[in-house]
Amino acid sequence: MKKETLQKRTKIANDIMYYIYTHIDTHIDIEELSIDLNVSKFHMHRIFKDAFGKNIYESIKSIRLQKASNLLLTNKLSTISNIANMCGYSSQSSFIKIFKERFEQTPKQWRIGGYKEYSNKILRQSQKAMQSTADFSNLSPQIVKMPSFKSFYIRNKGYNVNIKDTWQKLHTWVLTNDIKSYKEIALFHDNPTITPLNECQYIACIVPDESENIKSDRLPNFNIASGVYARFDLQGKKGDVLKFIHWVYHEWLPNSEYETTTKPSYTVYKKNNYLKQEDEFDISFYVSIDF
Structure with a gap:
């Protein structure tokens, strides 16, 4: 593949990913995005999957769930329905179903402590993090x-x-x-x-x-x-x-x-x-x- 072609494809893939992250709280219209980027939907999907190893819809779903999992912990005054809306879900029931598929627990279970074991499994993937003795309890921003x-x-x-x-x-x-x-x-x-x-x-x-x-x-x-x-x-x-x-x-x-x-x-x-x-x-x- 020519250098110019590779750079163009990389830019398109990065532009799609950037758009997803910055519009994750809205309905993401793939048709509209392909028009904005001046590339066909078929070509756009293929470039994205070549770059990131998963298709656009899978990435949108994954990013929305990750954002929601954060907000459930930090935004205590927001209802589960509010958080679903903030992450681009129009239906609370569909959000709960998809969340459970990903995290093997409901948003409510996650919120009241279920996140700890899930997160600790991620932390254990890093040997260096597990060896760290750093203490942040006195740190203030x-x-x-x-x-x-x-x-x-x-x-x-x-x-x-x-x-x-x-x-x-x-x-x-x-x-x-x-x-x-x-x-x-x-x-x-x-x-x-x-x-x-x-x-x-x-x-x-x-x-x-x-x-x-x-x-x-x-x-x-x-x-x-x-x-x-x-x-x-x-x-x-x-x-x-x-x-x-x-x-x-x-x-x-x-x-x-x-x-x-x-x-x-x-x-x-x-x-x-x-x-x-x-x-x-x-x-x-x-x-x-x-x-």
């Missing part, structure tokens, strides 16, 4: 309003060792384009304490400062959402991050009286362990909140 960031990115399928290769490719792109001033950001479209690690979408992003004039056909770009976030500053070693995200969603958020939204959380690296020999990180982690 700053509440901040963040602007939107234009980012150039590579999407990594899986929360796995391939992330290091992805960051090295991005670093190569930075050096090739002589970019001097930029941020390194990881976007967690999927919550790796609820979604199996090999299915997580981890987005490694470079956010050049506005002074940089970047034009790139090599990497796709999108805007990281503005909004109100809880920011946690954290230092540690590999394995601590997964354990930390587990704590944020299952300890801090449910007890904080804040609600979360369908916007993805993200990490800003001050020290990126994927690009360092010593495997240590210094990050700010942002989780979208509402009150």
Whole structure:
């Protein structure tokens, strides 16, 4: 396959996935999307499945259920029907049926504690996370309003060792384009304490400062959402991050009286362990909140 064709197909697949994530609370019209992208529905489905290993409808279903599973824990004042609507379901009964198929328990059972064992199984998929002795009980966030960031990115399928290769490719792109001033950001479209690690979408992003004039056909770009976030500053070693995200969603958020939204959380690296020999990180982690 020619380089130009591969880049075009990659952009279409990424555009579809980005659209799904940013419109997950609405009815997603595949026909309308194919018109917007100027590609036939047949071609669009084939490109997407080649890129992500599952079809568009399966991905929509999976993302909706993951968002709902988060909101059931954090949005205590929202009814199950409210949460179903927030995630694009028009029928509560169909939502309950599909939720039970995925998580082997009803939304109500999940909400009152069933999530813990399910989530612990995910955590056990990471040997490093299980070895982590980090304690976050005294950690408290700053509440901040963040602007939107234009980012150039590579999407990594899986929360796995391939992330290091992805960051090295991005670093190569930075050096090739002589970019001097930029941020390194990881976007967690999927919550790796609820979604199996090999299915997580981890987005490694470079956010050049506005002074940089970047034009790139090599990497796709999108805007990281503005909004109100809880920011946690954290230092540690590999394995601590997964354990930390587990704590944020299952300890801090449910007890904080804040609600979360369908916007993805993200990490800003001050020290990126994927690009360092010593495997240590210094990050700010942002989780979208509402009150």
